[in-house]
Structures are given as C-alpha cells and as structure tokens.
Amino acid sequence: MKIYLARRLAQSLLVLLGVSFIVFFILYLTGDPALVLLPPDASAEDVQKFREAMGFNDPFIVQYGRFFLGALRGDFGQSVRHGEPAFNLVIERMPATFELSGAALLVALCLAIPAGIVSAVRRNTVIDYISTVVALLGQSMPTFWLGIMLILVFSVQFNLLPSSGRGSLEHLVLPAITLGLFTTARITRLTRSGMLEVLSQDYIRTARAKGVSDPPVVWKHALKNAAIPIVTIVGIELGTLLGGSVITETIFAWPGVGRLSVQAIYNRDYPVVQAAVFLLSSTFVLVNLVVDVLYTYLDPRIRLR
Amino acid sequence: MNSVPLSRAVDLSAGRAPAPREWALFARRLARRRTALFGLVVVMIVIVAALGASWIAGYDPTEQDITNRLRAPGSQDAAGRAHLFGTDHLGRDILARMIFGARPALMVGFAAVAISGVLGMMVGLLSGYFGGRIDDVFMRLADVQLAFPFILLAIAVIGVLGPSLPVIIVVIGVSSWVVYARVVRGAVLSLREREFVQAARALGSRDGRVLLRHILPNAFTPWLVVATLDMARVIVIESALSFLGLGVQPPTPTWGGMLADGRVYISTAWWLATFPGLAILVTVLGINLFGDGLRDTLDPRLTV
Numbered sequence: 001m002k003i004y005l006a007r008r009l010a011q012s013l014l015v016l017l018g019v020s021f022i023v024f025f026i027l028y029l030t031g032d033p034a035l036v037l038l039p040p041d042a043s044a045e046d047v048q049k050f051r052e053a054m055g056f057n058d059p060f061i062v063q064y065g066r067f068f069l070g071a072l073r074g075d076f077g078q079s080v081r082h083g084e085p086a087f088n089l090v091i092e093r094m095p096a097t098f099e100l101s102g103a104a105l106l107v108a109l110c111l112a113i114p115a116g117i118v119s120a121v122r123r124n125t126v127i128d129y130i131s132t133v134v135a136l137l138g139q140s141m142p143t144f145w146l147g148i149m150l151i152l153v154f155s156v157q158f159n160l161l162p163s164s165g166r167g168s169l170e171h172l173v174l175p176a177i178t179l180g181l182f183t184t185a186r187i188t189r190l191t192r193s194g195m196l197e198v199l200s201q202d203y204i205r206t207a208r209a210k211g212v213s214d215p216p217v218v219w220k221h222a223l224k225n226a227a228i229p230i231v232t233i234v235g236i237e238l239g240t241l242l243g244g245s246v247i248t249e250t251i252f253a254w255p256g257v258g259r260l261s262v263q264a265i266y267n268r269d270y271p272v273v274q275a276a277v278f279l280l281s282s283t284f285v286l287v288n289l290v291v292d293v294l295y296t297y298l299d300p301r302i303r304l305r
Numbered sequence: 306m307n308s309v310p311l312s313r314a315v316d317l318s319a320g321r322a323p324a325p326r327e328w329a330l331f332a333r334r335l336a337r338r339r340t341a342l343f344g345l346v347v348v349m350i351v352i353v354a355a356l357g358a359s360w361i362a363g364y365d366p367t368e369q370d371i372t373n374r375l376r377a378p379g380s381q382d383a384a385g386r387a388h389l390f391g392t393d394h395l396g397r398d399i400l401a402r403m404i405f406g407a408r409p410a411l412m413v414g415f416a417a418v419a420i421s422g423v424l425g426m427m428v429g430l431l432s433g434y435f436g437g438r439i440d441d442v443f444m445r446l447a448d449v450q451l452a453f454p455f456i457l458l459a460i461a462v463i464g465v466l467g468p469s470l471p472v473i474i475v476v477i478g479v480s481s482w483v484v485y486a487r488v489v490r491g492a493v494l495s496l497r498e499r500e501f502v503q504a505a506r507a508l509g510s511r512d513g514r515v516l517l518r519h520i521l522p523n524a525f526t527p528w529l530v531v532a533t534l535d536m537a538r539v540i541v542i543e544s545a546l547s548f549l550g551l552g553v554q555p556p557t558p559t560w561g562g563m564l565a566d567g568r569v570y571i572s573t574a575w576w577l578a579t580f581p582g583l584a585i586l587v588t589v590l591g592i593n594l595f596g597d598g599l600r601d602t603l604d605p606r607l608t609v
Contacts, residue, residue, distance in 0.1 A: 236451075244456065277461055
C-alpha cells in the first residue's frame with residue numbers, strides 16, 4: 001500500500017513536470033516571447049532591453065528551469081493587463097470556479113446515480129427508455145447551446161432565474177445545470193451499465209436466494225460494487241468540468257478562472273494564461289490522486305497489487 | 306451446427322458457396338439495430354449537405370440583406386424567397402449558413418480524427434507489442450496528456466498561434482491520441498500472446514511485418530469504434546472553439562460562430578441561436594448513435 005502510494009505520488013509529480021513544460025512552451029509557440037509580451041509598438045531597443053531583463057537570451061533549458069522554480073513558488077510573472085501578479089489574479093477566481101464545478105458535480109451525481117440505478121433495476125420499462133434517451137441527448141448537446149437555451153427559457157421568457165453573474169444560490173442554478181449535464185449523461189450511462197453487470201453476478205443471485213429483499217440487494221450488495229467505476233469517472237469528469245467551466249463561465253459571465261483565461265487570451269495576457277492553465281491542471285492532478293487513493297479503499301484488489 | 310451425414314463424404318474440391326464475407330455479416334447485424342441505422346442516415350445527410358452545400362442551400366451564406374435582417378422563420382423577402390429558418394442580424398439566410406456550417410465541422414472532424422487516430426494507433430501498437438521502456442514512456446505521456454483540461458490548452462495554443470483551419474486541426478488532432486493508444490494497446494496486449502502471432506514469429510516474420518499484417522488488422526475494430534465516437538467529441542470542440550471566436554474565422558459560416566452571433570439577440574430573435582445549436586445536436590447525436598451501434602455490434606465488451 002505504501003509502495004503504491006509512493007509510486008502514485010511520484011507519477012503525479014512527473015505529470016506536473018510535463019504540465020509545467022507545456023505551459024512554459026505556450027509562450028514560445030509564437031517564436032519570440034518578448035514580442036508576445038510587449039505591446040506591438042515597442043521599439044527594437046525596448047524589445048532588446050526587455051529580452052535581457054527577462055532572461056530570454058538564456059539557453060532554453062535555463063529559462064524552463066527558472067519558469068519551473070517560479071511556478072513552484074507561485075510566481076508566473078506580472079499580468080500584462082492588470083499589472084498584478086498573475087498568480088494572485090488566478091487564485092482570487094479559483095473559489096468561483098470550484099463553486100461552479102462542485103455544484104455541477106453535485107447536480108450530476110444527484111441526478112445520474114438514481115437515474116442509472118432505476119434504469120438498471122427497471123430495465124426496458126418506460127422509465128429506462130426515458131432516462132436512456134435523456135442521457136443520450138445530454139451527451140450530444142453542446143454545453144454552450146444548452147446554456148443559451150436555458151437563458152432563453154428561464155431568464156428571457158419566464159424571468160425566473162438570473163442569466164449572469166455570481167452571488168446568490170439562484171445565480172448558481174443555470175450555470176451548474178449547464179456545466180453538469182454532460183457529466184450527468186456520462187454517469188447515468190455508466191451507472192446503468194455497471195448496475196446491470198453487477199446485478200447479473202452470482203453473489204447477487206446468492207443474496208436473493210438467501211431471501212434478502214430487493215432494496216438491500218440493490219443498495220448494499222450491488223451499488224457498492226458498481227460504485228468503483230463511478231468513482232474513477234468522477235475524477236476524470238472533474239477535469240471535464242474544470243475545462244468545461246471555460247465555456248460555461250463565458251456564457252453566464254461567471255467570474256471564475258475559465259472566464260479569466262479566455263479574456264487573458266483575447267488580451268494576449270500570457271502570464272495569466274500560463275498561471276491559469278498550470279493551476280487548473282494541478283488541481284486536476286491533485287483530485288485524481290485523491291480519487292485513486294479513495295479507490296484503493298473501495299476495491300482492495302488494487303491495494304494488493 | 307448442421308451435422309453432415311456421414312454417408313455423404315464432403316467433397317473438398319467442389320466449389321462450395323463462399324462463406325459470407327465477414328463485413329457483410331457485420332453490416333447485416335448492424336442494420337438490425339434501428340438506432341444505429343438512424344444515426345448512420347443522419348450522418349449521411351450531414352455529409353451530403355456539406356458536399357452539396359452550393360446546390361442545396363439556395364442562398365449564398367455570406368450574402369447580406371440589411372433590409373431583411375432578423376426575419377422570423379418562414380418569412381419571405383421582397384423577391385418572394387422564403388427563409389425557412391429566418392435570417393440573422395445581417396439578413397443572411399440561416400438555413401443556408403447551417404448547411405454551409407457543416408463543412409468546417411466535418412472537415413475538422415475528419416482531419417483531426419485522422420491525425421489523432423494514426424498517432425494513437427502507432428503508439429498503441431508499439432506500446433503494446435514491445436512493452437517495457439517504450440510502453441512506460443508512452444503511458445506516462447498519456448497521463449500527462451490526460452491531466453490537462455483539454456479545452457483550456459487548445460484555447461491557449463490557438464490563441465497564441467492565431468485561429469486557422471490547419472492550426473485547429475493540428476491542435477485537436479495532436480492532443481487526442483490517448484484514447485486510441487489505450488484501446489489499441491489493450492487489444493495488442495492480448496493479441497501478442499495469440500497463437501497466430503506466435504506462429505508468424507516462429508516462422509521468422511520480422512516485428513514490423515507481424516505488427517502490420519497480423520496485429521493491426523485485428524486491432525482495427527476497437528480503433529474504429531473509438532474513432533467514430535471521437536468524431537462526435539471533435540465536432541463539439543470545433544463548434545465550442547468557433548463559439549469562443551477561436552475557430553474558423555468569418556465570413557466562413559460555422560455553427561459555433563452562428564451561435565455566438567445569435568447569443569447577442571437572444572431576447573429578441575430566438576431563432577438565431579436555436580437552429581445552429583440543433584444542427585450540432587443532431588449531427589453529434591447521429592454520430593453517437595452510430596458509434597454506439599458499431600461498438601455493440603463489433604465488440605460489446607469494449608468500454609469507450
């Protein structure tokens with residue numbers, strides 16, 4: 001178990017190293033980072049001076065090393081637009097993104113797990129068909145369209161919920177549903193197929209033969225075993241949610257990291273882009289590490305490997 | 306199994322009816338799944354619309370008509386031409402733009418899937434067949450790739466390089482190989498130990514030949530399923546990028562771009578944003594249904 005944890009931790013660090021390299025590399029895609037960071041009307045002399053000051057003349061690997069050490073300390077440089085450290089700008093908006101992603105995940109789990117279970121238990125009934133079709137639609141629907149349609153119906157037509165901003169619980173409803181729908185669809189389908197598989201296992205038949213009534217069989221015997229793939233996908237889906245927040249936050253003017261990074265890209269504010277991508281990716285890596293550790297408790301077979 | 310009466314010897318030299326080709330059998334099984342068939346029909350319609358857009362659309366998708374802007378679906382202009390889905394804020398016909406919008410979507414879809422599919426196939430073959438150090442390196446690389454909130458990375462890179470069709474295709478293509486690699490690798494791991502592969506090796510076939518002639522054809526089906534379902538994902542990403550203004554640039558009509566335009570008029574002209582979104586939904590749904598059917602027919606145990 002300790003060896004497994006150590007290996008998993010080392011792996012996460014390796015992933016973070018890779019992430020940092022790609023994030024670092026973003027600036028170099030254009031060729032000359034000095035030209036990217038400076039306003040287009042900067043004189044050749046200014047560019048030269050800036051290059052010197054930022055160390056852009058150093059060998060590539062030295063620059064990367066400096067970037068990496070800076071990133072570890074949370075130093076991504078100053079935001080070109082806001083004149084503040086990029087790290088602070090991103091960190092300030094982290095809670096909003098976590099709030100939205102968390103709410104979306106909650107929506108997804110609350111809808112998907114019951115829907116998936118009922119679908120599996122009442123297989124081939126009307127309920128099953130409805131939930132299957134809804135899940136399929138949910139998986140095929142582009143987030144941004146759903147968001148706009150929800151605004152059209154609930155904000156424009158019926159004036160029930162606010163279409164932008166953050167604050168009250170009401171502000172959270174539409175963005176959370178929008179962001180959570182794809183995940184809801186995925187988890188519903190996964191729960192359904194997982195439950196169907198588990199319900200056909202011998203130990204379920206044994207439990208039933210021993211006279212265990214229906215609800216305990218479903219909730220205790222079956223769900224516990226069907227939960228393993230669900231927990232894994234929750235980790236992966238959190239990445240989808242963090243990434244998807246970019247679009248959802250843009251639609252609903254939600255003041256989170258996603259919207260910040262889109263604006264930063266429009267403004268060519270690359271230190272902020274780097275900080276945002278790096279911190280969101282790190283969060284994702286961390287979440288997956290936690291999920292994997294949780295996983296070993298759910299499924300002892302992994303612990304022994 | 307029909308038993309052959311012992312009294313009648315089987316004449317091997319006689320021309321027996323050829324066994325139905327595997328693909329024909331498979332096509333018949335697939336055709337029995339109504340949802341998959343429906344999906345295929347939808348996809349074919351979209352492809353035909355994209356290819357024949359100039360003939361089908363009836364309007365030039367970039368033709369502006371300011372006197373006829375924001376007309377409701379079904380209205381007619383002065384010349385008596387009907388706008389089935391209405392016109393947008395510049396008086397352009399929405400249906401025509403939707404039909405033309407299928408082009409960038411499918412182009413990015415096919416091209417990006419081709420890139421990531423080939424990359425993933427190669428990585429999966431090498432990783433699964435040789436194992437060891439190569440496998441370790443590729444799989445760690447896959448972990449790094451999966452640790453990225455993909456859309457964020459795509460936006461960042463496209464934002465830096467500037468949006469254009471090749472950039473979009475390459476960014477999506479290069480960053481989507483992991484699923485292919487994992488599925489192919491899994492298939493190769495089990496194929497490697499099979500008798501026919503062992504036999505080929507025992508007969509002295511070189512690794513390259515074993516991989517290409519014996520393993521690749523057998524690892525192809527799971528790959529095809531992943532490619533189909535990935536196509537749906539890529540089309541959603543393409544439209545998301547267009548929505549953010551980082552896709553194929555105007556005046557080329559894109560579904561995502563139309564949605565972004567329509568968003569501004571959401572309180573006065575609902576049709577601007579509604580129809581292009583439906584186009585994405587129906588296309589992606591069609592591909593997903595077809596892909597699900599393909600998976601269930603080819604390999605029901607495959608989890609992708």
